Structures are given as C-alpha cells and as structure tokens.
Amino acid sequence: MHDQVAPDRSTTILAGRVVVITGASRGLGAGMARTFGEHGLKLGLCARHEPVPSIPTTVDVVTAAVDVGDAVAMQGFASRVAERLGPIDLWINNAGVLGPIGPLRDLDPIEVASNLRINLLGVVHGSQVFIRHRHEVGPGGVLVNISSGAASHGYAGWSAYAAAKAGVERLTEVIRLEEDASGLRAYAVSPGVIDTDMQAQVRASTPEQFPEVERFQRLHREGRLRPPAHVAEFLLRLAFDPTHADDRVALRVPD
Numbered sequence: 001m002h003d004q005v006a007p008d009r010s011t012t013i014l015a016g017r018v019v020v021i022t023g024a025s026r027g028l029g030a031g032m033a034r035t036f037g038e039h040g041l042k043l044g045l046c047a048r049h050e051p052v053p054s055i056p057t058t059v060d061v062v063t064a065a066v067d068v069g070d071a072v073a074m075q076g077f078a079s080r081v082a083e084r085l086g087p088i089d090l091w092i093n094n095a096g097v098l099g100p101i102g103p104l105r106d107l108d109p110i111e112v113a114s115n116l117r118i119n120l121l122g123v124v125h126g127s128q129v130f131i132r133h134r135h136e137v138g139p140g141g142v143l144v145n146i147s148s149g150a151a152s153h154g155y156a157g158w159s160a161y162a163a164a165k166a167g168v169e170r171l172t173e174v175i176r177l178e179e180d181a182s183g184l185r186a187y188a189v190s191p192g193v194i195d196t197d198m199q200a201q202v203r204a205s206t207p208e209q210f211p212e213v214e215r216f217q218r219l220h221r222e223g224r225l226r227p228p229a230h231v232a233e234f235l236l237r238l239a240f241d242p243t244h245a246d247d248r249v250a251l252r253v254p255d
C-alpha cells in the first residue's frame with residue numbers, strides 16, 4: 001500500500017472505485033489522476049492527447065485520445081472503461097479551454113464556437129454518457145462538472161469561457177432535478193485558482209485582452225495558487241464520504 005494512504009479510508013471507502021476524468025493529459029486532470037491513483041482507485045482518463053499518467057504501476061487504468069466535443073467518441077470511451085474496469089462510480093467533466101481571450105467584438109467566431117463546443121457541449125456529452133451508464137448499472141453515481149468563478153462573475157475578456165461555465169452550472173442544476181430519483185448526485189465544482197497551464201495563459205494575457213490580469217499575476221507571485229491534489233482530496237470526500245455529501249449543486253473548493 002502506498003504510504004500516503006490512510007488504511008481504513010482506502011480499504012473501506014476508496015479502493016476499487018472507478019473514476020473517469022476528462023482532460024487528464026495535464027493540469028488539474030492529470031494531478032487529480034495522480035492523487036486518485038495513490039488512493040487505489042481505478043481510472044479512466046482521456047484528453048485529445050492520450051494521457052500518460054504518473055501513477056503507481058499497480059493502478060488499473062484505461063487511457064484514450066478523445067475530444068469531448070465528439071459525442072460518439074465519448075460514448076465509445078465510456079463503454080471501454082466500464083468493460084475493462086467495471087461500473088463507473090464518479091465521472092469528472094474537467095476538460096476545458098480558456099481562450100479566445102479579449103473583447104467579444106475582436107474575437108474570431110470560429111474560436112468562440114470551439115470554446116463553447118469544448119467547455120459546454122463537452123460537458124453535455126460527458127454528462128449524458130455517464131447518466132445513461134448509471135441507468136444501466138444501477139442507482140447511484142456522482143457527476144462532477146468542473147466550473148469556475150467565471151460561472152457566477154463576469155470577467156471582461158473571457159466571454160466564451162464565462163458563458164460556457166455559467167451554462168455548465170445551469171445544466172448541472174437541471175441534471176440534479178432530473179436524476180434525483182435515480183440516486184445520482186450532480187455537482188458543479190469551482191476549483192479555485194490552480195497551478196496549471198491555464199493559469200500561465202491567464203498571466204500571459206495583456207491588460208487590453210484581460211483587464212484583471214494583474215490580480216492573477218499577483219496571486220502567482222505570492223504563491224497563492226493551489227495544487228491539483230487539494231481539489232482531488234475535496235472531490236474524494238464529496239463523492240465517497242457520506243458525511244461530506246452536500247445538498248447544494250454549485251460548490252467552491254474551500255481554501
């Protein structure tokens with residue numbers, strides 16, 4: 001057993017659970033995969049570039065190159081994970097892109113559409129696939145759609161991203177209502193400011209593109225970005241520790 005795992009928790013609650021993470025080739029998704037692997041969970045991981053997870057060799061893992069905007073590919077990936085690893089307990093729609101960044105008037109409509117396709121439609125596809133899977137295998141299951149502070153607060157320069165994340169939160173509220181009777185719990189989780197490529201992209205923006213850039217540069221200078229493991233541990237408690245289940249749909253990972 002890995003030395004970071006508390007024996008009672010890993011054996012009674014976590015070990016053998018099956019978790020899917022989209023967008024697991026780097027950033028928050030790759031970091032969560034690492035933490036989950038250390039806890040003995042089985043992993044289904046996808047991104048456009050096939051993830052190469054940094055996890056113990058004993059962990060059961062299925063990886064695939066999948067674009068979340070492709071509904072058919074998402075269905076095929078989910079089927080392969082369930083066939084190889086068993087019923088999926090937790091599905092995390094994490095894949096996302098920030099850009100295009102800048103005033104809406106300056107943005108290329110094709111890039112705006114691409115953002116919405118990944119950030120909103122990708123979450124629709126992942127949610128549909130997981131809900132249908134849970135209806136086949138039995139009651140329960142936890143769906144986590146990774147949201148953002150931009151879902152509830154407008155940031156100039158992030159029009160497509162903010163619109164998509166707001167859509168993700170409303171989508172998740174609807175899923176909670178529709179699936180309440182099936183025992184599936186759906187959450188939209190805002191992770192806070194995490195140390196990933198996406199934050200590097202935020203800091204590299206010009207003030208003309210993103211007027212609040214200085215605040216994010218300061219958070220980085222002051223060492224206030226959180227590691228992905230912080231989010232991973234929060235989601236494990238939310239999904240698998242009954243004392244941490246939450247009635248609210250939209251949650252923010254606490255500091």
Ligand SMILES: NC(=O)c1ccc[n+]([C@@H]2O[C@H](COP(=O)([O-])OP(=O)(O)OC[C@H]3O[C@@H](n4cnc5c(N)ncnc54)[C@H](OP(=O)(O)O)[C@@H]3O)[C@@H](O)[C@H]2O)c1
Pocket residue numbers: 022023024025026027028029046047048049050066067068069093094095096097118122146147148149190191192193194195196197198199
């Ligand atoms: N970092 C933060 O501070 C922060 C704050 C709030 C919310 N979030 C949210 O957290 C999530 C993860 O962000 P991050 O910071 O880890 O970003 P990141 O470092 O840029 O990583 C994004 C991940 O999404 C994947 N991805 C992008 N487009 C995809 C597509 N079409 N299909 C499948 N996978 C795709 C990328 O892999 P490929 O390029 O290989 O596809 C990568 O693995 C996002 O939903 C983001 O909005 C992050």
